[in-house]
Amino acid sequence: MTTAHAEAANGTLPHEPEKATLEGRNKVLAFWLFLGGEAVLFGTLFATFLALRNQTNEGPSANELFHLPLVAAATFLLLVSSLTSVFAIQAMHRGRVTMLRNWLLVTVLLGLCFLVLEIYEFSVYIRHEEFGMTTSAFSSAFYTLVGFHGAHVAFGILWISVLIGQLLHKGLTVVTAPKIYVSAMYWHFIDVVWVFIFTVVYLLGKVG
């Protein structure tokens, strides 16, 4: 730990700065555990959705509602943002701070675009299709599952933005590196959850 601090003070970082200190290693481990809990959280939401997906209560059904090209575009944006966050971590491992910052910015922007598309999608459903939270059990389950994911995306955008600010202010150190690393883990997790949402909610809704 002390050697890692000394290296950081000299301006040379170890190869994997996120795992250079005990705090860093603890943070990464605990974040894996946290994601295990998050998996149960989304698992329960998916189970709820699957149980209620055909309970439309004479409101719109999934097949009538979903417009796949829009969702496919959103999916594409989010998948690419996961890739750019990988680039960011690779840049971090090479010690290229500017490149790291730029890839993080791209990730945040792609996440924002995804979120805008999702808000647009919801607003269309609510305004034109009369499909709101209270319409049916299906609508409640849909908005809760997809909305939870959306809230996670929004939180991730805020979080990574703060980290970009921190990076500009403090530079890449053994303190900031674990934070950036776990935020990238979080972003991948959100992406994986979206793949399931795309399959279980949208594709199954269209053809299932």
Add this chain to the structure above:
Amino acid sequence: MDWITTVDHKKIAILYLWAGGIFFGIGGLEAILIRIQLIKPMNTFLDAQTFNELITMHGTTMIFLGVMPVIFALMNAVIPLQIGARDVAFPFLNALGFWTFLFGGILLNLSWVMGGAPDAGWTAYTPLSSTGYSPTHGVDFYTIGLQIAGLGTLIGGINFLATIITMRAPGMSFMRMPMFAWTTFITSAIILFAFPAITVGLVLLTFDRILDANFFNVAGGGNPVLWQHIFWIFGHPEVYILILPAFGVISEVIPTFSRKRLFGYSSMVFATILIAFLGFMVWAHHMFTTGLGPVANALFSVSTMLIAVPTGIKIFNWLFTMWGGQVRFTTPNLFAAGFIPTFTMGGVTGVMLASAPADFQFHDTYFVVAHFHYVIVGGLVLGLFAGLHYWWPKMFGRMLSETLGKWTFWTFIIGFHLTFFVQHFLGLMGMQRRVFTYLPNQQFDLLNLVSTIGAMLMGVGMLIFLTNIFLTSRRPADAADDPWEDGRTLEWTIPSPPPEYNFKQTPLVRGLDAFWKEKMAGHKAMTPSEPVGSIHMPSATILPFLMSVGIFIAGLGFMFSRDEFSSSIMSFLFNNYIVTALGLLITFGSMLMRSLFDDPGWHIEPEELEGR
């Protein structure tokens, strides 16, 4: 102020103990009121609505706000010491976990003075807990209060997992870890995988109640049985979250006072893991009468009965540990010895209930009440008493009085069996649970009277325990490092109470029961694994407290967001979610502060260590 900003695991343990103790007292008073109402047939001491609120709050308070924090108190006080660590992995999160638990608990109990406590039973089954049958804010206090408190538990669970995985002293492999550390580890894993399910359940119920969603509303296509599944996929593992730490305590106390190593240590470890695993497979045994069908009932019946196997292994291992040992019946060991037969009785009725056809008869009678109180009071609470008496000198540096301790034990355990043993028969005779009174001359009268007298006696036992604590706190703190003289694990190698850095030098562990091994080799102290050096400590901080206050305000704001207020300012603030936003702003603002200002901590230098 010192207590509000502390991040030291030993102080947080004491905070958990105090807060948990107060909630335990509230839950106990609620139990006494319930028993007074049932002392005679057609009693008018309480009305039906108050009775419903009392049974709901008794169950909820005891499970979530009474015993859980006391378990966390023991874990916080003991785990870093047992594994030879200077603190938990995340001291800041540890404080945050405590404060969210406390504010969740306060929010839940505010319901008593803010227009009606929850009244749908501690399981909050829908549609009883939906707005149609439960129109007051009671169930909102339940969903939001438990949500906030549950956040704290989840944070604590992750923290202990990380602590135990990464911060064990050199030489302490997993199979050399004390049993209490093992059960804490497994309990934390169950918390991690069970609590997110109830998080979702509570969110769905909140949305149903506040946003008019349709999850459990049949008219809108919803399904009330879904609530039961979500509740019990969390709720059954929760039973093991509660009982495994008690198993851990018993596994520490019995070897210490038998002067023998724990019989079958590795089988104990694997039994613990197996119980945790099976605990997730059996949730629907709470739902036999829901109409799942014979196939599902049979599967859940068999998987439930399987749990008796690892539990039986544990019971016999404790007995074999005592067998041939030099057993000393100190207060902790009395509680541990009392635990074994009492918990076994609870286990036996558990197997009876696990038989689906028989369960159709026992369902919703006092037989079930008797069963789970044998497990939770006769198992967990006796275990907690054993643990508290055992580790009290380590936590506070003062020995509790043995005489008063023995009085506590005898009054409590006699009171306990008087209260709950007869309830088996009340249940078999057909007395329903959750009803606020019963008719005379159904042969319920005498047994209910006995049960109430027993409950009073348990209350007396609690009062003796409190007297013991009060009298002890006035005596000088002069407990020895190893006050029971036969301590086996690392916490007994350091002063009582421990200095804030715990270990001056991290010890080197050379076997199971590390301290005992050194004693047997003729050493007085542990061999250090590092030279005396500067010790890094985290700084105290107010942020965990502020974050929890923020969540508390946001919860209240959300709960009252649809209400009509007489004052227009109040309506404006609540109906536009301004109060909610303000609370969230405090929380996120504190998170931002935490993120932007790194805590460099401070150091305790070697000269200072020698000076003390």
